[in-house]
Amino acid sequence: MLALDRLTFAHPGQREPYVFSMEALPGEVTSVSGPSGSGKSTLLDLVAGFLAPTAGTLTLDAEDLIPLDPEHRPVSLLLQSESLFEHLSAERNVALGLPSGTPDAAPRIARALKEAGLSGVGKQRASTLSGGQKQRVALARTLLRDRKVLLLDEPFSALDDDTRKVIRALVGNLTKRHGWITLLVSHHRDDVEALANRRYVIVGKTLQAK
Numbered sequence: 001m002l003a004l005d006r007l008t009f010a011h012p013g014q015r016e017p018y019v020f021s022m023e024a025l026p027g028e029v030t031s032v033s034g035p036s037g038s039g040k041s042t043l044l045d046l047v048a049g050f051l052a053p054t055a056g057t058l059t060l061d062a063e064d065l066i067p068l069d070p071e072h073r074p075v076s077l078l079l080q081s082e083s084l085f086e087h088l089s090a091e092r093n094v095a096l097g098l099p100s101g102t103p104d105a106a107p108r109i110a111r112a113l114k115e116a117g118l119s120g121v122g123k124q125r126a127s128t129l130s131g132g133q134k135q136r137v138a139l140a141r142t143l144l145r146d147r148k149v150l151l152l153d154e155p156f157s158a159l160d161d162d163t164r165k166v167i168r169a170l171v172g173n174l175t176k177r178h179g180w181i182t183l184l185v186s187h188h189r190d191d192v193e194a195l196a197n198r199r200y201v202i203v204g205k206t207l208q209a210k
């Protein structure tokens with residue numbers, strides 16, 4: 001379980017800090033909603049380690065995450081438009097999820113491509129992929145990294161309606177299959193309704209379960 005207990009942070013100039021408490025379980029998508037500027041990205045940044053809290057705890061299965069640098073946290077981040085290396089193939093972009101010299105790299109990459117629904121386009125340059133395929137590449141990379149927590153910040157916003165439904169379903173299935181703890185920030189109510197097993201809303205400077 002990922003647990004935030006009175007995790008406290010204020011940006012420069014904010015007199016009242018955010019005080020976030022929540023629980024998110026493996027195999028589930030937990031949504032965080034709230035109006036623009038309410039603190040959703042701040043929450044994800046605290047979990048990812050880009051911001052340092054001033055009080056409270058952040059634990060994964062009772063392990064304290066706060067001392068860990070972002071690159072050492074068991075966390076992957078998937079954004080609205082994934083930054084791929086456009087001149088590299090889909091396969092090479094996926095391979096960036098693995099440290100170089102990893103044994104069995106080739107079969108693992110092939111498996112991740114297949115699971116993300118990219119079989120057949122591995123050799124294609126990233127610049128020629130559609131928005132949905134690019135998100136699949138990002139998910140395949142996440143699969144290879146195999147980190148427990150997946151943070152999604154408006155991941156479907158750049159996609160057309162049909163593609164967003166397909167990619168959304170893929171995220172839901174991968175979360176279940178791999179026991180990921182997925183946190184979803186989305187402005188779209190239908191994303192939340194389709195995916196979230198548990199929901200929180202930012203009200204004032206705190207999180208409320210919905």
Ligand SMILES: Nc1ncnc2c1ncn2[C@@H]1O[C@H](COP(=O)(O)OP(=O)(O)OP(=O)(O)O)[C@@H](O)[C@H]1O
Binds near residue numbers: 035043
């Ligand atoms: N580096 C910063 N310095 C000062 N204030 C900041 C900083 N980053 C964010 N803020 C403020 O903190 C508040 C929360 O910002 P945050 O980006 O977390 O909101 P959000 O809910 O993700 O918004 P949106 O939905 O528009 O992305 C906003 O009022 C924002 O202006």
